[in-house]
Amino acid sequence: MHRTRNIYISLLLPLLSACGGKKQAPAGPMPKPxxxxxxxxxxxxKVTEKFPATLTGNVIVDLKSDVTGFLEAIRVKDGSTVKKGQVLYEVDKSRSQATYEQSEASVRQAEADLALKKKDYERYSNLLQQDAISRQTVDQAETALRTAEANLAAAKAARARSGTDINHAVLRAPLNGKIGIATIRIGDLVTAGQTVINTLVNEDPIYADIDLPQSRYTDFNRGGQQFYLIFGNGEHYSHEGKILLVNNVVDPRTGTIRMRLTFPNPQGTLKSGMTGAVEIHSPAGxxxxxxxxxxxxxxxxxxxxxxxxxxxxxxxxxxxxxxxxxxxxxxxxxxxxxxxxxxxxxxxxxxxxxxxxx
Structure with a gap:
């Protein structure tokens, strides 16, 4: 058995020696890409670009009442085009009227009190000149007179405020435009400063807002571009737009800056809230x-x-x-x-x- 193992080792050693003694060829240089x-x-x-756009009216006003009461009358139909100063809605005036009458009574009472205090002061002043009364009594009468004057002024201010509430119970259009769909009906409660009765929009001209990459701001700040509005179906709007303003801040979330364009809208074709695209033609440099x-x-x-x-x-x-x-x-x-x-x-x-x- 030992002899067999010795023969196996004798045969294996030359092979290991041959393998260990063989040198690997050196690697060549990496090929150039x-x-x-x-x-x-x-x-x-000639540069033509498109940017998504959202349309908005040049003025959008929420119509609210300054007074609380029930809606008493609707003077215009929903969707009507209205003129500045036109009567739109009326709120019940009974509360405002009662407050006004109370204020009027307070004014008359303050006027009567002032007249009395004025007479007292004049009488006491004459008695003081005759040394028939103390100076302190005259001073007290003068203070009462000034207080009565202040009370009258406060009463008149309250009366004026009540009168304003009566006037404001009638809602008038603050500007020319078009009203939408009323949110309440006759008999509904209107809360002062909170209830939005309707919305008034002026859409001629109409604005189109687009967001530009901040790196492109200087391109559009040079001028010379042409702006066209494209609807979702690919149709071009007939009027050309122009730059109204560029926002003064960059949105840190998107890295864009908003540009507002203005388009004529004489036929009312464009509506606030519509979306589309603005196609910009830049001059060939x-x-x-x-x-x-x-x-x-x-x-x-x-x-x-x-x-x-x-x-x-x-x-x-x-x-x-x-x-x-x-x-x-x-x-x-x-x-x-x-x-x-x-x-x-x-x-x-x-x-x-x-x-x-x-």
Missing amino acids: TVSVYEVKPATF SSQVAIPSRAIVELLGEVKAYVVDRNNVIQMRPVERGAVVDSMMIVRSGLQAGDRVVVDGIQKVHQGDTVNIK
């Missing part, structure tokens, strides 16, 4: 630079492109994006004519890599 590039050339592009959209790389909030230099070495270049035209993206800064930008094979390259050009 192959990429496709796009050579940047200046051109002129000269010698613009654009690259295929797929060449843009977003990394940690930064926008870059891979540029191949004359030695075929990859350089990562920060760029500033502009509008998209078909499959091309206009680049406002970061690239110039003659640059070669990687469009295919981006995932295979890094800063400083040497590449082959397909």
Whole structure:
């Protein structure tokens, strides 16, 4: 048995020696990645863009009463176009009228008291000149007179307020516009300052709000654009719009800034709350630079492109994006004519890599 094991070991040792003595061939250099590039050339592009839009009236007013009472009369039909000052609704005046009459009685009482206090003061003043009364009594009479004057002023103010409540029981249109559907009917209780009886909207002109990426703010701040409204069915609105204002803050949740456009609406075709899209035609600039959209790389909030230099070495270049035209993206800064930008094979390259050009 020992002899057999010795023979097996004798046969195995040359094999192990041969394997251990064989050297592995050294690994060759990694092959260069192959990429496709796009050579940047200046051109002129006519930019047309669309942004979702929401329409809103230039004025939207909730019609509320200043007084509490039951709705007594409706003077206009729902959906009517009304003029400023036109009577719309009437609230029961009985409470306001009773308060006014009470205030009127308080005024008359305060006037009578003031007349009495005035006579007392004059009489005491004459007696003081004859040394027939003390100075203290005159001072007290003067104080009573001033108090009566103040009480009369307060009573008159209460009467005026009551009169205002009677006037405000009649709701008039605060401006020209169109009313909607009333929320209450005759006999319903109206609570002062709370119950919305109806809504009045002025929709000529009408506003269209769109949200722009904050990076595009300067593009639209230069002017020269044309704005068109498109309905959901693709139909274009007949009137052109214009910029009314741009909001003064950027929404931190979306990174957008709101622009408000104004459109004429003489026929009332457009309604507050409608949605659609605003199509923006920007003037064609000269010698613009654009690259295929797929060449843009977003990394940690930064926008870059891979540029191949004359030695075929990859350089990562920060760029500033502009509008998209078909499959091309206009680049406002970061690239110039003659640059070669990687469009295919981006995932295979890094800063400083040497590449082959397909």
